[in-house]
Amino acid sequence: MSSGVAVWFPIGVMIVGSAVVVGTMVSINRLLGPRGRDSAVKSEAFECGNPPSGGAWGRFSVRFYLTAILFLLFDVELVFLYPWAVALRDLGMFGFVEALVFIAVLAVGLIYAWRRGALDWT
Amino acid sequence: MIAVIVFWTLAVITVLSAMITAFSRNIVYSAFALLGSFAGVAGIYLLLGADFLFIIQIFIYIGGILVVTIFAVMLTQGVADMNISNRIVGLIPAALIALLAGAVMLEAILRTPWPHPGTAALNPTTHAIGNAFLGPFLLPFEIASVVLLAALIGAIVISRQAARAEA
Amino acid sequence: MQAWLDSLIARGAFGPHPSPDLIYGAAIAIACALVLFLVAVPFASIVTWVERRVWARIQSRIGPNRVGPNGFLQWLADGFKHICKEDVVPAEADAPLFRLAPYLVVLAFILPWAVMPFASSLILADLNIGILYITAVPALTVIGILMAGWASNNKWSLIGGIRSAAQIISYEIPAGLAIFPVVLMTGTLSMQGIIRAQGWAPDRWFLFANPFCFVAAVILFISGLAENNRTPFDLPEAESELVAGFATEYSSMRYLFFFMAEWGNMFIAAAIVVTLFLGGWQFPAIVQSPRLMNLLQLATFMLKCLFLVFVSMWIRGTLPRVRIDQMMSLCWKYFVPISFINLLGTAVWVAIFPDGNRFTQWLMLSFGVAVVLLFLARVVAFTRRARMELYFHPTI
Numbered sequence: 077m078s079s080g081v082a083v084w085f086p087i088g089v090m091i092v093g094s095a096v097v098v099g100t101m102v103s104i105n106r107l108l109g110p111r112g113r114d115s116a117v118k119s120e121a122f123e124c125g126n127p128p129s130g131g132a133w134g135r136f137s138v139r140f141y142l143t144a145i146l147f148l149l150f151d152v153e154l155v156f157l158y159p160w161a162v163a164l165r166d167l168g169m170f171g172f173v174e175a176l177v178f179i180a181v182l183a184v185g186l187i188y189a190w191r192r193g194a195l196d197w198t
Numbered sequence: 199m200i201a202v203i204v205f206w207t208l209a210v211i212t213v214l215s216a217m218i219t220a221f222s223r224n225i226v227y228s229a230f231a232l233l234g235s236f237a238g239v240a241g242i243y244l245l246l247g248a249d250f251l252f253i254i255q256i257f258i259y260i261g262g263i264l265v266v267t268i269f270a271v272m273l274t275q276g277v278a279d280m281n282i283s284n285r286i287v288g289l290i291p292a293a294l295i296a297l298l299a300g301a302v303m304l305e306a307i308l309r310t311p312w313p314h315p316g317t318a319a320l321n322p323t324t325h326a327i328g329n330a331f332l333g334p335f336l337l338p339f340e341i342a343s344v345v346l347l348a349a350l351i352g353a354i355v356i357s358r359q360a361a362r363a364e365a
Numbered sequence: 366m367q368a369w370l371d372s373l374i375a376r377g378a379f380g381p382h383p384s385p386d387l388i389y390g391a392a393i394a395i396a397c398a399l400v401l402f403l404v405a406v407p408f409a410s411i412v413t414w415v416e417r418r419v420w421a422r423i424q425s426r427i428g429p430n431r432v433g434p435n436g437f438l439q440w441l442a443d444g445f446k447h448i449c450k451e452d453v454v455p456a457e458a459d460a461p462l463f464r465l466a467p468y469l470v471v472l473a474f475i476l477p478w479a480v481m482p483f484a485s486s487l488i489l490a491d492l493n494i495g496i497l498y499i500t501a502v503p504a505l506t507v508i509g510i511l512m513a514g515w516a517s518n519n520k521w522s523l524i525g526g527i528r529s530a531a532q533i534i535s536y537e538i539p540a541g542l543a544i545f546p547v548v549l550m551t552g553t554l555s556m557q558g559i560i561r562a563q564g565w566a567p568d569r570w571f572l573f574a575n576p577f578c579f580v581a582a583v584i585l586f587i588s589g590l591a592e593n594n595r596t597p598f599d600l601p602e603a604e605s606e607l608v609a610g611f612a613t614e615y616s617s618m619r620y621l622f623f624f625m626a627e628w629g630n631m632f633i634a635a636a637i638v639v640t641l642f643l644g645g646w647q648f649p650a651i652v653q654s655p656r657l658m659n660l661l662q663l664a665t666f667m668l669k670c671l672f673l674v675f676v677s678m679w680i681r682g683t684l685p686r687v688r689i690d691q692m693m694s695l696c697w698k699y700f701v702p703i704s705f706i707n708l709l710g711t712a713v714w715v716a717i718f719p720d721g722n723r724f725t726q727w728l729m730l731s732f733g734v735a736v737v738l739l740f741l742a743r744v745v746a747f748t749r750r751a752r753m754e755l756y757f758h759p760t761i
Contacts (some may be wrong), residue, residue: 084249086489087476087490090401093475094474094475101618104448108449109450120457122455140531141266141357143693144266145266148258150538155258156343159325159330161548162552172713181343182350188350194358230512256502261507265534268511
């Protein structure tokens with residue numbers, strides 16, 4: 077049990093455990109909570125007491141999408157750098173210069189995004 | 199034995215989620231169902247002893263690509279109308295692409311010497327990947343940064359146009 | 366624990382023909398269940414009571430004090446109240462996704478506990494990549510929150526959900542970069558490995574190892590606040606503008622799950638900082654018994670984490686909320702560039718001083734002590750002044 081992929085066994089247990097926790101609590105809630113008192117007003121969307129003005133599934137600012145793209149790019153970069161960071165002690169100066177080039181190219185990207193106002197939230 | 203059960207569970211989750219993604223009439227369901235197939239693939243990586251790849255799958259695919267996909271779907275106008283997804287646009291090109299991709303995958307599957315699921319030793323793979331970046335894969339590692347830069351510039355240019363159209 | 370199980374098997378406690386794998390597996394499953402039901406879930410609930418008491422103190426109120434001694438059982442009362450409430454699914458909502466979202470959020474809050482290094486031998490799974498695992502899991506929270514926000518079909522929920530997702534993913538970048546100084550110094554990604562590389566005395570903590578680490582620790586803690594939607598970054602559930610953000614349409618148990626996850630995640634963020642920079646469970650070896658030692662280490666780890674949780678409550682009680690543009694520019698224009706400089710600086714530092722530099726450690730430690738003393742002096746001065754004003758104007 078101490079070798080190989082078995083180290084990950086607790087994570088599997090946790091996945092099942094969390095589903096059990098939520099499932100049981102929601103079921104108990106269903107047993108104990110009042111039911112069958114639905115009314116048209118109660119089940120409409122909450123809009124501070126006013127009747128809702130149309131559905132919520134519309135459009136939102138494209139800013140959020142740009143943030144997500146920026147995140148994705150830097151996330152990929154992080155992932156490239158983790159193995160480098162772990163191995164740096166054996167790689168020496170050459171490894172450092174290599175990562176410097178890698179980061180410099182992406183720093184150019186960050187500066188470009190900054191200059192074009194992609195980091196401003198207006 | 200346990201490894202086989204885990205493998206089949208993961209495989210079923212992956213394929214079922216992929217089927218929801220492909221056949222659901224609701225594009226939002228399609229996007230969220232990707233979670234199941236990404237997570238299932240991550241689990242299979244783990245079963246093969248590739249722990250770093252597992253984390254990458256969660257970091258990049260669930261944390262990044264899935265969020266971007268969901269944002270993109272939510273940005274789409276009229277997404278609440280249930281029947282905008284999965285219209286059959288260009289059946290023949292789609293079949294061609296699927297066939298080509300399938301051939302490549304089949305080739306890869308047949309060529310790879312697969313370790314038996316569950317018996318793969320869990321050596322720390324991160325260090326080895328780090329060394330590989332600085333050795334045989336030096337050029338791809340550096341090119342990756344240029345690709346990321348290009349993607350960044352592209353994203354900014356496109357979204358600036360979108361922002362201008364919005365204003 | 367394995368040795369203990371082996372001895373039990375040898376004594377025939379599990380019958381004449383035991384299957385060791387099955388017994389180990391069952392033992393691990395029981396240990397997981399214990400962590401889940403005795404630590405994770407009660408902790409996240411008790412913290413609600415602590416937080417309300419702390420805020421009350423900060424705002425010169427008393428806070429909940431009726432249920433149990435000093436109101437300690439308030440969390441149980443809240444739980445019972447929520448479980449007896451009606452579970453409403455709005456008519457316009459997307460019911461399957463609406464019901465699924467709490468599962469994802471709770472899953473993301475439960476998973477990190479599997480790699481939580483409570484003590485030198487109290488850890489469920491000491492993974493090779495533990496620290497990456499614990500930083501990757503918030504990705505699931507993002508999906509859960511987006512799902513909740515979308516499925517509610519409510520404008521507050523959708524805006525809150527999208528804001529929250531944008532905030533969490535943005536601050537994942539500085540949080541991920543803040544790990545690098547420690548990884549560069551230790552060359553490992555395992556939680557226990559990182560703690561073992563530190564000592565029990567503060568001068569051996571990575572917080573004071575060099576200036577870059579100190580900055581990284583501050584960035585990591587603030588990013589932790591932002592990733593958990595804590596004040597001053599609580600825009601996604603800004604009560605005064607967005608009602609309750611992505612949880613607006615949720616009621617009863619499902620509503621409670623979102624907030625349980627939020628409070629539990631605060632502890633997890635604190636545990637990451639403690640593991641990386643504050644020496645984790647390290648405790649001077651004053652006793653021989655390994656069992657007693659583990660208990661002392663557990664207490665050390667929990668106390669350090671609870672202190673950081675307390676700091677976050679303190680911040681929540683005293684700071685106003687930032688605007689979304691301020692939050693985003695803090696992340697992308699300050700934290701990300703500073704973190705990159707940090708990363709390169711640490712790499713150079715490690716090249717110059719492969720085994721650390723004692724002089725810098727002492728210098729950084731005295732700097733840290735000076736900051737804390739200065740801060741305490743300010744607090745004392747302010748309370749004295751406030752008391753003076755009360756003396757002259759008793760009506761305020």
